[in-house]
Amino acid sequence: MACLKWLLLAAVLSYCDGYKILVMFPLAGKSHGILGGGVVTHLLQAGHEVTYITPFPEKNPSKNLHQIDISNPEDEAKHSSVLNVTALLEGESSLSMSWFIDFIKSMNRDVLSHPNLVKLMGDTTKNYDVVIAEWMFSDIYSGLGYVFNSPFIWVSTIEPHWTILGLIDEATNPAYVPDSLSNNAPPFDFVGRVKELFLQVTGMALRFFYLDGYQSQAFEELIGPHIIKRGKPLIPFVKVQYNASLILGNSHVSLGQATRLPQAYKPIAGYHIDTTVKPLPADLKKLLDNAKNGLIYFSMGSNLKSKELPDSIKKDLLEVFGGLKQTVLWKFEEALPNLPSNVHIVHWAPQQSILAHPNCILFITHGGLLSTTEAVHFGKPIIGIPVFGDQFNNIDRAVKKGFAKRVNLAYDMKNPLRAAIDDLLHDKSYAQKAKDLSVVYHDRPVAPGKELVHWTEHVVKTRGAPHLRSPALDVPVYQKLYLDLLALVLLVLYILKKIVVKLCCSKKTVEKKRKKD
């Protein structure tokens, strides 16, 4: 009897005993930190023990969370040099593809040689049930799954695209799936289709020539020693590179398009959003409750500091906002003189709680993916002022979906902005579209956070979910395109032609002979 009791207790204990999970979101951008934090929070809530590699460690982590701080004092400087508002306005922003690849390479190197991560990888007592890492244009972190002897899961922060789907299945068809850096949306016209093919082919070439070799080398150099220390063979990087069990994608049809997806891709956009809306602070609640004509919320996100905006643009913005009968809430890092009575400035804003309020009728945003996702989550139309990276694509997509207008950041943006606000406030179709998409977004069998936990546990339970692995990974390109069959057909046709020619000729000669005779 006592024995049974112990057995039961042991069963209960082992049931409560969560998995050991390593989560890695190395990029020092606020939104990446938020997405990583979302993954960690859901896994902790499900009772797992999480080791989190992050440049943004929390002050007082909960007891099941171990943080590996990989912050780098140079990150801040690197970021502000990229996001120089004046350069953006003058059109001097220097973001080329080769710059981007160099940025990714140096980031990979900084992260993998950070003393805290080196220490973790070198600790042979550490093992994890699964490793989860953010994919950011490089596949190198998949090496950590091999180091720690565990299945590996990617988190993709954007819409599914050929580069990442190629890791678990095959590259998508550029005739109807745009490149991750393209703002083209299907159906493409002829030029658009050619452009997408060009982007994909050059992208493949760039990866082949500038990234693949580097990745193999970085794998051997920076991760290899830890593999050898654990007594395992240093296998070629491609064996690890194409061995991820799953991709958790921060995407959903309501936000993007109905891209055909492999079994090992799970779209879970919106998992970072709290399932219960946090109450607003008293002053903001009062402001929103009393906004009789509705409230417009304006925020340029966390990277671009609005105080870096030139004074003339600030003055113009105040003039536009001051001329509205709506209340305007502007997230801004400094106090402004001569504030119109309907404009309110806050240094920090609980964005989700503001968007959730029924009196919030319009969101003016830089168009970061998290902000556009939150707009759809709460069903609010947007005006996008994109400044950087994927923001242009996010806004263009929202415009095509019909719940947004785009205004370009420029010295003379006063009139276009005023016109856009006017349009969105008067034409109800934008708000209606946002509501319709919100219905699509919410109407899922399970909430995205639950799905995140489910699939992560599924990978652990089934030791890497090999049943989800696409057979396409093991089929060479020439077989996918049936080039071997084509070669065979051509060969047969060639031989047939030869035979026919021979037969004809011999017939002719026979006939000729007969005639002669």
Ligand SMILES: *[C@@H]1O[C@H](CO)[C@@H](O)[C@H](O)[C@H]1NC(C)=O
């Ligand atoms: C590939 O993944 C499977 C399942 O997670 C694992 O069992 C296997 O060891 C991995 N292979 C390599 C080379 O990492």
